[in-house]
Every structure is written in C-alpha cells, then in structure tokens.
Amino acid sequence: MSIQRLRYAQEKQQALAKQSRREVAKLLSESKEQKAHYRVESLINDDIHIELLEILELYCELLHARVAIVNTITDEICLIESHDDDGINEATRAIVYASIHAPEIKELLQIKDLLGLKFGGEFIKAIVDSKIGVPDKVLKKCSPRLPEQDLVELYLREIARTYEVSYSGLDQPVVGENTEISEELKGNDNTSDTSGSDSEDSKPILAVDNDEPGDDKHPIIIKKPRQNSETITEEFKIPKDIVKDIKVSHSKAKTNSKDSIDDLRKRFEALRR
Numbered sequence: 150m151s152i153q154r155l156r157y158a159q160e161k162q163q164a165l166a167k168q169s170r171r172e173v174a175k176l177l178s179e180s181k182e183q184k185a186h187y188r189v190e191s192l193i194n195d196d197i198h199i200e201l202l203e204i205l206e207l208y209c210e211l212l213h214a215r216v217a218i219v220n221t222i223t224d225e226i227c228l229i230e231s232h233d234d235d236g237i238n239e240a241t242r243a244i245v246y247a248s249i250h251a252p253e254i255k256e257l258l259q260i261k262d263l264l265g266l267k268f269g270g271e272f273i274k275a276i277v278d279s280k281i282g283v284p285d286k287v288l289k290k291c292s293p294r295l296p297e298q299d300l301v302e303l304y305l306r307e308i309a310r311t312y313e314v315s316y317s318g319l320d321q322p323v324v325g326e327n328t329e330i331s332e333e334l335k336g337n338d339n340t341s342d343t344s345g346s347d348s349e350d351s352k353p354i355l356a357v358d359n360d361e362p363g364d365d366k367h368p369i370i371i372k373k374p375r376q377n378s379e380t381i382t383e384e385f386k387i388p389k390d391i392v393k394d395i396k397v398s399h400s401k402a403k404t405n406s407k408d409s410i411d412d413l414r415k416r417f418e419a420l421r422r
Contacts, residue, residue: 151256152213155206160255162199166192174312179304182317189304193296198251201290205247205257208240225268229282245273250291389421
C-alpha cells in the first residue's frame with residue numbers, strides 16, 4: 150500500500166510543480182523577477198521532496214520483494230552483520246528516518262512502528278536522533294535549506310525558455326550551465342533542415358519530453374529524463390551511431406495553457422479511482 154501511496158503522491162506533486170512553473174513563467178512575463186525568484190526557491194525544495202519520494206519508493210519495493218528475508222532477521226545485530234550487502238539494512242534505516250520528513254505518507258509511519266516492534270525502541274531512537282546508518286542521499290533530501298543561487302538561476306532560465314517568456318538572466322552565463330548544444334543534436338537539427346518534415350517523420354525513433362505522449366508515426370518512442378534539481382544542468386545526448394535515426398521533438402509549452410486547478414482536481418480524482 151505504501152508503494153501505491155508514494156506513486157500517487159509523486160504524480161500529485163509533479164502536477165502541482167508543473168502548475169507552479171506556469172505561475173513562475175507568468176511572473177516573468179509580468180517582469181516580476183524578484184517574486185519569481187522566491188517562488189522558484191520553493192519550487193526547488195518541492196522538486197527535492199519529489200526526489201525523496203522516488204527514493205523511498207525504491208526502498209519500499211526492495212523490502213517488499215525481500216519480505217521473506219526480512220522476516221528471518223531476529224535483531225539489529227543480525228540486520229547489520231548479515232544484511233548490509235543486500236540493501237535491507239540501508240532501506241530499513243532510510244524509511245525509518247524519512248518517515249518523519251514525509252508525513253503525507255502515513256503508511257511509512259506504520260512501517261516505522263512495525264520496525265520498532267521488531268527491533269526495539271532504541272533502534273528507532275538511534276536512527277531518528279543520531280541518524281545512525283541513514284544513507285547520505287536521504288539525509289540530503291531531508292534537510293531543508295536555501296537553494297544555491299546558481300541553481301535558482303538555472304531554473305529561471307529553463308522556465309523562461311520553455312514557456313517562451315522574457316527574463317533578464319538569459320543573457321548572462323551561469324556556472325554549471327551547458328551553453329553549447331551537443332554535436333549529436335546539432336547534426337540531428339541540420340538533417341531536419343535539409344530533409345524536411347516528411348524525412349523527419351520517416352525516422353524510426355522519436356525523442357519527446359517526459360510528459361509528452363508521442364505519436365503513432367514512429368515505432369519507437371523514447372522519453373527524455375524528467376528534469377529535477379540534480380539533472381537540470383545535463384543535456385539530452387544521442388549516441389552518434391544512431392543520431393540519423395532519431396527525430397527530437399522540440400515542443401514548447403505556452404503560458405496561456407487551459408490547464409487549471411479544476412483540471413488538476415479532476416485528474417487527481419481519476420487517479421484515486
């Protein structure tokens with residue numbers, strides 16, 4: 150049940166994050182850059198929380214797949230000595246610690262209570278208070294902090310480009326940003342210019358954004374990785390030996406989207422059913 154709840158929470162927060170990006174784009178279009186800057190700081194922390202939920206889902210999947218092994222563990226000593234390599238020790242400690250940082254997932258608190266009954270209250274206390282054995286990647290996602298200004302600038306630039314709105318920072322270099330398009334993408338775009346749309350549609354592979362559905366003209370659809378606080382500086386790269394077979398979709402989102410809060414509510418209702 151916790152796995153389904155984590156997936157639903159991710160889908161819900163991703164939809165809200167998309168709405169927040171539209172609001173930031175609207176602020177940029179109205180030249181309210183300082184307000185957009187503050188809104189992006191909150192957006193980045195929301196993205197980090199989504200990343201935490203993704204990690205917790207994997208840990209829950211691991212424990213679910215190895216529940217028979219978990220049932221054979223007698224105490225904390227056995228957990229540490231015999232189950233460090235198989236990931237059970239790491240997953241157990243991560244879920245216990247992160248359960249207090251993801252209160253919307255009540256099932257995680259239930260797992261924490263069950264583990265407390267199995268391994269004792271001191272086991273839970275040592276993890277929550279002293280962070281003993283908690284993976285660094287989980288600690289990082291559970292530590293609220295002010296995002297670095299370079300990361301905020303990258304978010305603002307990406308939103309401005311995606312929604313085609315003006316932003317004063319577009320003309321200024323930012324540390325960590327890839328200013329040159331990869332050679333593979335350049336070659337693919339040149340092929341597009343010379344061959345025309347018919348030639349592009351004849352290519353067997355279509356690369357689309359993470360939330361784009363694709364089409365029925367291409368037998369193979371690949372989706373670009375969803376951008377988050379860790380991957381926003383990375384570009385979509387295509388191996389040179391297959392670049393001629395791939396059409397890259399460059400669809401742009403518009404600020405006048407008809408998606409509204411009511412639309413999001415309907416989608417959430419559909420997800421609940």
